[in-house]
Amino acid sequence: xxxxxxxxxxxxxxxxxxxxxxxxxxxxxxxxxxxxxxxxxxxxxxxxxxxxxxxxxxxxxxxxxxxxxxxxxxxxxxxxxxxxxxxxxxxxxxxxxxxxxxxxxxxxxxxxxxxxxxxxxxxxxxxxxxxxxxxxxxxxxxxxxxxxxxxxxxxxxxxxxxxxxxxxxxxxxxxxxxxxxxxxxxxxxxxxxxxxxxxxxxxxxxxxxxxxxxxxxxxxxxxxxxxxxxxxxxxxxxxxxxxxxxxxxxxxxxxxxxxxxxxxxxxxxxxxxxxxxxxxxxxxxxxxxxxxxxxxxxxxxxxxxxxxxxxxxxxxxxxxxxxxxxxxxxxxxxxxxxxxxxxxxxxxxxxxxxxxxxxxxxxxxxxxxxxxxxxxxxxxxxxxxxxxxxxxxxxxxxxxxxxxxxxxxxxxxxxxxxxxxxxxxxxxxxxxxxxxxxxxxxxxxxxxxxxxxxxxxxxxxxxxxxxxxxxxxxxxxxxxxxxxxxxxxxxxxxxxxxxxxxxxxxxxxxxxxxxxxxxxxxxxxxxxxxxxxxxxxxxxxxxxxxxxx
Ligand code: B12
Ligand code: SF4
Numbered sequence: 228x229x230x231x232x233x234x235x236x237x238x239x240x241x242x243x244x245x246x247x248x249x250x251x252x253x254x255x256x257x258x259x260x261x262x263x264x265x266x267x268x269x270x271x272x273x274x275x276x277x278x279x280x281x282x283x284x285x286x287x288x289x290x291x292x293x294x295x296x297x298x299x300x301x302x303x304x305x306x307x308x309x310x311x312x313x314x315x316x317x318x319x320x321x322x323x324x325x326x327x328x329x330x331x332x333x334x335x336x337x338x339x340x341x342x343x344x345x346x347x348x349x350x351x352x353x354x355x356x357x358x359x360x361x362x363x364x365x366x367x368x369x370x371x372x373x374x375x376x377x378x379x380x381x382x383x384x385x386x387x388x389x390x391x392x393x394x395x396x397x398x399x400x401x402x403x404x405x406x407x408x409x410x411x412x413x414x415x416x417x418x419x420x421x422x423x424x425x426x427x428x429x430x431x432x433x434x435x436x437x438x439x440x441x442x443x444x445x446x447x448x449x450x451x452x453x454x455x456x457x458x459x460x461x462x463x464x465x466x467x468x469x470x471x472x473x474x475x476x477x478x479x480x481x482x483x484x485x486x487x488x489x490x491x492x493x494x495x496x497x498x499x500x501x502x503x504x505x506x507x508x509x510x511x512x513x514x515x516x517x518x519x520x521x522x523x524x525x526x527x528x529x530x531x532x533x534x535x536x537x538x539x540x541x542x543x544x545x546x547x548x549x550x551x552x553x554x555x556x557x558x559x560x561x562x563x564x565x566x567x568x569x570x571x572x573x574x575x576x577x578x579x580x581x582x583x584x585x586x587x588x589x590x591x592x593x594x595x596x597x598x599x600x601x602x603x604x605x606x607x608x609x610x611x612x613x614x615x616x617x618x619x620x621x622x623x624x625x626x627x628x629x630x631x632x633x634x635x636x637x638x639x640x641x642x643x644x645x646x647x648x649x650x651x652x653x654x655x656x657x658x659x660x661x662x663x664x665x666x667x668x669x670x671x672x673x674x675x676x677x678x679x680x681x682x683x684x685x686x687x688x689x690x691x692x693x694x695x696x697x698x699x700x701x702x703x704x705x706x707x708x709x710x711x712x713x714x715x716x717x718x719x720x721x722x723x724x725x726x727x728x729x730x731x732x733x734x735x736x737x738x739x740x741x742x743x744x745x746x747x748x749x750x751x752x753x754x755x756x757x758x759x760x761x762x763x764x765x766x767x768x769x770x771x772x773x774x775x776x
Contacts, residue, residue: 234384235296237319241287242301244332249760255331255620269591272648275751276657280399281763287324292394293376302766313343321347325355337366357600374446391448393458395465398472406751414467423447426476431603452487470500479505489521498680500524507543515555525558533581556669561587566595571634579647588661592647593624656714693729701741
C-alpha cells in the first residue's frame with residue numbers, strides 16, 4: 228500500500244460529518260434521524276420521558292490516539308466550522324468518518340476540501356465505505372473499508388501491530404430527561420471501552436458484523452481479560468469512573484476474556500458496573516451470579532422476533548431470560564425487527580404484541596433493512612427486490628422499507644414501526660419507570676450479598692432510587708393519571724415499595740423534587756410539540772500538535 232510522503236510528520240484532520248442532524252436539509256439531515264441513541268431508535272415515542280443524550284464519534288478518537296502524527300479531531304462540526312478548520316490550519320491529510328445515511332454530507336465535505344485545502348489527501352472511512360460505487364459518488368483519494376487504526380498506521384508508515392492505546396472517553400453527553408439537563412461531573416457518566424469491532428455471529432442483516440469481516444470474523448483490540456482490566460484501570464483513574472459502557476457487539480460471547488476480567492476485578496476489589504451488548508446464546512453461557520459479579524448492569528440484546536431462526540436465539544426462552552435478568556437487577560434493552568420475511572399484515576401486530584410482552588426496560592424497534600455489504604443486501608439485490616430510487620439519507624431503519632417485502636407495503640412498514648414504539652410505551656410505561664423497577668429488584672436481592680463489591684454497586688444504584696428517581700416516579704405517576712390509569716397505578720405501587728425501603732429520604736425527595744420535575748416535563752412536552760430538537764456541541768481536540776509555522 229502507498230504511504231503518505233510525509234509519514235508521521237503529516238498533519239491530519241479527522242472529522243465526523245457536519246450538522247445539524249435533526250433537521251431536514253439538502254445534505255441528508257433528517258429530523259427523524261437525530262444524533263441521539265435513545266431518542267432516535269429506542270424511546271422516541273416517549274415524549275418528555277425519552278432519554279436524550281449524544282455520543283462522540285469513537286472511531287476517529289481511537290485513530291487519533293493510536294498514531295504519532297499531529298492530529299486534530301473535529302467532532303460534530305457545522306459546515307462553517309469545518310471550512311474554518313480547513314483554512315486556519317494546513318492539513319496534509321483530511322480523514323472523514325461517516326455511516327451510509329450521511330453519504331451526501333461526505334460528498335459535500337470532499338468538495339469543500341478540494342476547494343479550501345487542495346493539497347490535502349482525502350481519506351474516507353467508516354461504514355459509508357461499503358456503499359457500492361462509492362468511488363464514483365465522492366471525490367476522495369482513499370476509501371477505507373473495515374478497521375481504520377491499522378490502515379492509518381500503515382498509511383503513515385507506522386507499526387500497524389503496535390498495542391492499541393485506549394483514549395479516555397466519556398460515554399454520553401448532555402443527558403436530558405423530563406425536560407431537565409442532568410448536570411455532568413467527573414465520574415458521573417460511564418466511560419466507553421471498545422474491546423473489539425465486528426461480531427462473528429454474522430446475522431444476515433448485520434452491518435457491523437459484515438463490515439469487519441462477517442461470519443466467524445471480528446477484530447479484537449484487547450485479546451485477554453488482563454489487557455482489558457489494565458485498560459479499564461487506566462480509564463478509571465483518569466475519569467474517576469466505576470461504570471463502563473462496553474462497546475463490543477457481543478461482549479459476553481468471549482467467555483474466557485470476561486471470566487479473566489472478573490477474576491482480576493475480584494482480586495482488586497473493583498465494584499464496577501458494565502453496560503454490554505450480548506446475544507441470548509452468549510448470555511446463557513453465564514449463571515446469573517456470574518453476570519452480577521461481573522458487574523453487568525445493562526444488556527442490549529437482539530430479540531429480533533419470537534419466530535426468527537437466528538442462531539443466537541436457538542433454543543432460548545427469551546421471555547424467561549429477560550424476566551430473570553431484570554429480577555437480578557440487570558436492565559434489559561431489547562431489540563426487535565419489524566418486517567422480517569415471515570411477517571405479514573395479519574401476524575405483524577401479534578408479533579409486536581409478543582415483543583412488548585417481554586417487558587424490557589428499553590425496546591428498540593428497527594425495520595428489516597438490507598444495507599450494503601451485508602448478506603441480506605446481496606440476497607435482495609440478486610432477487611431484484613431493492614428499491615433503487617431511495618435517497619440513502621432515508622435508509623436508516625426508522626422510516627420505510629428500502630426493498631420490496633413479500634407481504635408488507637412500504638407505507639405500512641412505517642405504520643407498523645410507529646405502532647410498535649407507541650404500543651410499548653402505552654403498555655409498559657416510560658423506560659425510566661421500568662429501569663427503577665429493575666434497580667429496586669436488584670437492590671432487594673443483593674443488598675446483603677456476601678461480596679462487598681456487589682453490595683457496593685447496588686447501594687450506589689439505590690442511592691439514585693431514593694433520590695432523583697423516586698421524585699421522577701412521583702411525577703410520572705401524576706402525569707399518567709390523566710392518560711393511562713393502569714400505568715399510573717403500577718408506578719404508584721413501585722413508588723410505595725421504594726419508600727418502604729427508604730422511608731425518609733425517598734418520601735422527602737418525592738415531595739420536594741417531584742412537583743418541579745412534573746412542571747419541567749410538561750414544559751418539555753410543550754416545547755417538543757412546537758418542534759424543538761437537540762444538536763450535539765462541536766468538539767476540537769488536538770494531539771501531538773505543534774502549530775504550523
Ligand atoms: C455510537 C453509535 C452511534 C451514535 C453516534 C456516533 C457518532 N458520533 O456518529 C448515535 C447513537 C447517535 C448513532 C446514531 C445513528 N446510528 Co449509529 N452507531 C453507533 C455504534 C453503536 C458505535 C459506533 C462506534 O463507535 N463503534 C466503534 C468504532 C471503533 O468503530 P467505527 O466507528 O466503525 O470505526 C472504525 C472503522 O469504521 C474505521 N473508521 C471509522 N471512521 C473512519 C475514518 C477514517 C478516516 C478511517 C481511515 C477509518 C475510519 O476505523 C474505526 C476503527 O477501526 C455503531 C455500531 C457499532 N458497533 O459500531 C452504530 C452504527 C454505526 N450506527 C448506525 C446507524 C444506522 C445509525 C443511525 C442511522 C440510527 C439508526 N437508525 O440506527 C443514526 C444516525 C445519526 C445521524 N444523523 O448520523 C449503523 C450504521 C449502518 C451503516 N452501514 O451505515 C451502525 C453500524 C449500527 C448498526 N449495526 O446498524 N450511532
Ligand atoms: S449477534 Fe448481533 S452483533 Fe452479532 S451479527 Fe448478530 S445482530 Fe450482529
